[in-house]
Structure formats: C-alpha cells, structure tokens
Amino acid sequence: MQIVSQVREPLITGGKTYKDVTDDICKPVEAAPSKIWLAALTLSLVLLFAGGYFLGDMLWNGIGRWGLNKTVQWAWDITNFVWWVGIGHAGTLISAILLLFRQKWRTSINRSAEAMTIFAVICAAIWPIVHMGRPWLGAYWVLPLPNAFGSLWPNFNSPLLWDVFAITTYFTVSLLFWFIGLVPDFATLRDRATSKVSRIAYGIVSLGFDGSAKTWMHYESVSLILAGLSTPLVLSVHTIVSFDFATSVIPGWHTTIFPPYFVAGAIFSGFAMVLTLMLITRVVYKLEDYITLEHIEMMNIIILVTGSVVGIAYITEFFIAWYSGVEYEQYAFVNRMSGQYWWAYWSMMTCNVISPQLFYIKKIRTSFVMTFFLSIVVNIGMWFERFVIIVTSLHRDYLPSSWLYFTPTLWDIMCYVFTFGLFFTLFFLFAKVCPVINMAEVKAILKDSNSTVYKGRRTIPNELVPEKDRV
Numbered sequence: 182m183q184i185v186s187q188v189r190e191p192l193i194t195g196g197k198t199y200k201d202v203t204d205d206i207c208k209p210v211e212a213a214p215s216k217i218w219l220a221a222l223t224l225s226l227v228l229l230f231a232g233g234y235f236l237g238d239m240l241w242n243g244i245g246r247w248g249l250n251k252t253v254q255w256a257w258d259i260t261n262f263v264w265w266v267g268i269g270h271a272g273t274l275i276s277a278i279l280l281l282f283r284q285k286w287r288t289s290i291n292r293s294a295e296a297m298t299i300f301a302v303i304c305a306a307i308w309p310i311v312h313m314g315r316p317w318l319g320a321y322w323v324l325p326l327p328n329a330f331g332s333l334w335p336n337f338n339s340p341l342l343w344d345v346f347a348i349t350t351y352f353t354v355s356l357l358f359w360f361i362g363l364v365p366d367f368a369t370l371r372d373r374a375t376s377k378v379s380r381i382a383y384g385i386v387s388l389g390f391d392g393s394a395k396t397w398m399h400y401e402s403v404s405l406i407l408a409g410l411s412t413p414l415v416l417s418v419h420t421i422v423s424f425d426f427a428t429s430v431i432p433g434w435h436t437t438i439f440p441p442y443f444v445a446g447a448i449f450s451g452f453a454m455v456l457t458l459m460l461i462t463r464v465v466y467k468l469e470d471y472i473t474l475e476h477i478e479m480m481n482i483i484i485l486v487t488g489s490v491v492g493i494a495y496i497t498e499f500f501i502a503w504y505s506g507v508e509y510e511q512y513a514f515v516n517r518m519s520g521q522y523w524w525a526y527w528s529m530m531t532c533n534v535i536s537p538q539l540f541y542i543k544k545i546r547t548s549f550v551m552t553f554f555l556s557i558v559v560n561i562g563m564w565f566e567r568f569v570i571i572v573t574s575l576h577r578d579y580l581p582s583s584w585l586y587f588t589p590t591l592w593d594i595m596c597y598v599f600t601f602g603l604f605f606t607l608f609f610l611f612a613k614v615c616p617v618i619n620m621a622e623v624k625a626i627l628k629d630s631n632s633t634v635y636k637g638r639r640t641i642p643n644e645l646v647p648e649k650d651r652v
Contacts, residue, residue, distance in 0.1 A: 192286055192626060195470035199624055202471075206366075206616045206623070207373060209466045214613060217465050225605035232599025236311070239592050244314045246592040252585045253575045257593040258308045259425075260567045261600065264450070265305035266348065266422055267443075267563060270415060271451025272298025273351070276358055277411035280404070286479045288622040289471045293462060294455045295359040296615075300607040301454075302352045304600040309344065311596070340424040347421040351414050358407045364390050365400065365621040419447040426570065433513035433574035436501060442494040449487035449533070450563035452480055456556040458608065460549060462617055471618055474547055481546045484559065488537030491566075495534065509579070517573045521586055525569050532562020 197205070214222075239246040249256055272294040279287040310316045323345045336342060368390035371383035390396055423439035456477070463472040502510045517526045536558050540546045545555075572587050611617075 192289070192473060192475050193471060193623065194473055197470060197627065199627065202620055202623055202627065203369060203373075205468070205471070206618050206620050207370060209612070210370060210614065210616060211373065211375075215465070218609065218613065221465075222606065222609045225602050225609060227602070228598050229602030229606050232595045232597070232602050235592050235595035236599050239596065240311065240316075244312065246590065247596075248588050248590045248593055250585050250587065252578055252583045253572055253587040255571050255575060256587050257568075257589045257597065258312050260564070260571050261597055262305050262308035262312075263422060263443075263567045263571075264564050265301050265308070265600065266419060267447035267450045267567075268454045268560075269298040269301035269305065269351075269355075269451065270419060270444075270447035271455045272296070272301075273355055273358075273411050273415050274448055274451070275455070276355075276362070277408040278415060280408045281412065285626045286476055288626055289468075289473075289476055289618050290455060290459055290480070291622070292359075292362065292615075292619045293458055293612075293617050294451075295355065295362065296608065296611045296617075297451075297455060297458060298355045299352070299359060300604050300611075302348060302355070303607070304604050306348060306352075307600060307603075309341075340421065340428050343421045343424060347418045351418045354407065354411050354414060358404075358411055361400070361403055361407065362619060363615060364388055365392075366616045366619065368392065369620060370616070415448075416444055419443045431574050431578075432507070432509040433498075433502075433517070433570070435510075436498065438494060438497055438501065442491070445487050445490040445494065446533075446563060446566060449484060449491055449537075450560055452484050452487070453556040453559035453563070456480055456484075456552055457560070460553045460556070462612065466612075466617065468618065471623060477549065477552055478547050481540045481552060484556075485537050485540040485546075488533060488559070492534035495530065513574055513577070516577055517569055520573065520577070522569065522573045522576075525565050526573070529562050529565040529569050532558050533566060536562070 193202075195201075235246075244258075247257060272291075275287050275291045275294040279291075310320055313319050323342060364387055367383050367387035371380060371387050374380040374383055390400075420440040420443065423443035426434040427436060427439040429435060459472055460477075463469055499514050502514045505511075517523075536555055539551070539555065545551045576587055577584055
C-alpha cells in the first residue's frame with residue numbers, strides 16, 4: 182500500500198503512558214505551590230483588593246463616581262458586562278458542541294475553558310448589579326417573587342430581564358457541566374491522596390465515583406445530556422444580550438444583525454482568552470506534551486473564521502445604514518468612523534479584522550509567541566467593539582443640546598481592574614486544587630494520539646513516520 186503524505190501532528194506527544202498522564206496532570210495539584218504560582222496569585226490579589234476599594238467606595242457614594250453623564254448612562258460598566266459574557270462563551274462551545282461532534286482536540290483544553298466560563302460569568306454579573314447604584318435596595322426586583330399586589334415584580338417585556346434568566350441558566354448549566362467533568366479526576370486525586378484532609382475533601386467532591394463500567398456509563402450519559410442542554414445556550418445567551426440593544430430605537434443599535442454578530446464575536450473573544458490562559462498554563466505547569474501545536478492551530482483556525490464573520494458584520498452594518506435611507510442611522514456609523522471616537526473604531530477594526538487574517542499564514546498560526554500576542558490583541562479589539570457600539574451610539578443622540586463626550590474616571594478603570602483581579606484569583610486557585618486538563622478524556626484518546634493516520638487509511642506508529650511527511 183502506498184502511504185499518502187500530509188498527516189496531522191499527534192494530539193499528545195512524548196509517547197505518554199496512562200500512568201504518565203496521571204502523574205503529569207496530578208503533579209501541579211499534589212506538589213507544593215511554586216514560586217511562579219505564588220507570585221501570580223499575589224499580583225491578582227493586589228488587583229482584587231485595589232479594585233475592591235474603589236468598588237466599595239463607589240457603592241457607598243453612588244455611581245456618580247463613574248464618568249456617566251446625561252447622555253451616556255450606559256458606558257464603561259455595560260461595555261465590560263458584554264465583554265465578560267463574551268469571554269465565557271468559548272467554554273461552553275468547547276465542552277458541549279465539540280463534544281457532540283466528537284472533536285478529540287478539545288480534550289486538553291476543555292477543563293480550563295469551562296472554568297474560564299464560570300469565572301467570566303461571575304465577573305459579568307457584577308456589572309449590572311453594581312449599575313443599580315444601591316443593589317441592596319432594588320436587586321431583588323429582577324426576581325419573580327410574589328408580592329402584596331398579587332402579581333410578579335419583573336417586567337417580562339424588558340430584555341434586561343431576559344438577561345437575568347439567560348445568564349442564570351447559562352451559569353447553572355455550565356457549572357454543572359464543569360463539575361461533572363471533574364468527578365473522575367477528583368476520584369483519582371482521592372485515591373492518590375497522602376493526607377487525611379485531602380482524602381476526605383476529594384472523597385466528598387468525587388461523589389463516590391468508583392471507576393466501574395456502570396459508573397462510567399452513567400457519567401458519559403450525563404455528559405451527553407448536559408452537552409445537549411448547553412448547545413442552545415451558546416447561541417441563546419449572547420443573542421439575548423444583543424436584544425438589550427436591538428430592541429431599542431437608538432441609531433446604530435436597532436438592527437436584526439446583532440444576534441448572529443454578537444454570537445460570533447463572543448466565540449471569537451472567548452477562544453482568544455482560552456489561548457491566552459492555556460499558553461501560560463502550558464509553560465508554568467510544563468504541559469507541553471498535552472497542549473500541543475495541534476490544539477493551538479485548531480483554535481487559531483476558529484479565531485480566523487469567527488474573526489472573518491465579525492469583519493463581514495462590520496461591513497454589513499454600514500450597508501444596512503446606507504440602504505435604510507435613514508439619515509440618523511447613517512450619521513451614527515459615519516460618526517463612529519470619523520467622529521470623536523475614531524481612535525476606538527479604528528483600534529477595533531485593526532485588532533478584530535486585520536490581525537486575525539495573519540492566521541492564514543501557517544508559520545504564524547503555528548507559532549506560540551505570535552499566537553499569544555494575537556490572542557491578547559483580539560481581546561483588546563473585542564473590548565473596543567463593545568465600547569464603540571455602546572458609547573458612540575449614545576454620546577450623539579437625537580438632541581444636539583445633550584451631546585457630550587464620555588471619559589472614564591479612575592473609579593471606572595479600577596472597578597474593571599477589580600474584575601480582572603477576581604477572575605485571575607479564581608483561575609489560579611482552580612489550577613491549584615483541580616487538574617487543569619481532563620485526565621479521563623486524555624486517556625481515552627491516548628492510543629489514537631500515539632499513531633498517525635494517513636489519507637490511505639493506514640495507521641502506523643509516529644516514530645515510523647518520516648519527518649518530511651508531517652505537516
């Protein structure tokens with residue numbers, strides 16, 4: 182049989198055995214905290230407490246501390262809310278949709294992506310609550326509680342209330358999916374524990390997982406059910422967030438392109454954040470054999486595709502504004518491009534449309550350094566996208582007498598810093614007490630990863646594949 186060249190790189194390198202997988206992934210959890218981890222946690226705690234001081238001061242004195250004004254009453258806070266919700270999208274996509282499509286390359290990155298989803302949604306939920314000004318006086322009004330009038334408080338016609346239910350559902354299902362995936366690995370840590378406290382703690386959270394065939398059958402059934410429930414959430418959550426804008430009459434917002442546009446942007450930014458975190462984790466925890474070039478390249482391809490979709494959406498918005506013949510709509514988009522916030526618009530276009538196109542070049546797509554750099558650039562660009570959509574549509578409304586220029590204050594910036602501190606503190610703690618890679622799923626693909634499949638349908642060991650035949 183003639184062997185056809187052009188094969189994929191293996192997902193797991195280094196000729197690992199099942200024991201190697203267990204030892205390598207459990208080692209960061211079982212070992213004493215490293216100096217790098219302690220330094221990173223210390224930095225995130227500094228950000229958390231510094232930002233927390235300003236957040237507490239703002240809650241005590243009111244949201245007038247922010248740069249809000251008569252026109253731009255949605256500004257830095259709602260920009261960050263939408264940005265954090267978008268960050269959390271990749272976890273559910275990797276966990277649910279790629280699981281249903283049997284994509285094996287998800288196995289080394291899904292655990293951290295799921296954790297990122299949980300922490301990003303927590304950071305996102307802070308902003309609408311804080312935006313209430315005195316949340317302890319009115320936050321409960323969004324809950325469907327019976328009252329003295331014999332009715333329910335929430336106005337179900339409001340898309341802001343739809344956010345509450347969408348994000349709550351998303352958080353609940355994602356948390357359950359993440360925890361269920363951890364159960365087999367918790368059982369492994371329980372069996373390897375050397376201290377009584379660790380054995381009891383991991384014994385509780387492993388829910389009596391014994392590794393029998395019947396237990397695995399139940400585990401896989403639950404995983405598939407949760408994946409099926411989670412899949413619609415990938416589309417629905419950011420679609421509902423987009424309704425906050427699309428159901429309004431503000432020029433630049435009132436458009437039906439927002440739902441698919443927001444979903445593509447969320448996946449785009451979410452995958453970029455996963456890459457940022459996984460490349461750091463790969464180096465710090467020495468997991469180069471598990472988070473390989475194949476994983477990075479596949480994620481870069483998704484970023485390239487979704488970034489192109491976002492670019493098409495930007496162009497389509499201008500076409501819709503022109504085709505509508507509505508002068509207010511046309512002015513909103515011309516103002517975005519050439520008005521006072523031109524710098525934000527062109528930063529968005531450069532980061533979100535131009536920079537991902539570099540991934541067409543294989544040398545860049547398979548470069549760890551360039552991938553790390555561009556993943557940060559993408560998330561900067563996606564933050565500017567939300568800022569441009571919100572602020573540029575509000576600072577020039579129907580009344581020229583109320584036209585103002587929004588400028589964030591120190592409280593705006595430090596509250597944003599607080600969410601970064603919270604996010605990274607939670608992620609670093611997660612990485613210390615939980616395996617950052619799903620051991621069970623990596624072991625399930627280990628045999629396939631130790632061989633290479635040619636187009637001629639012949640599988641041979643990797644060490645027998647000529648170097649020139651690899652891609």
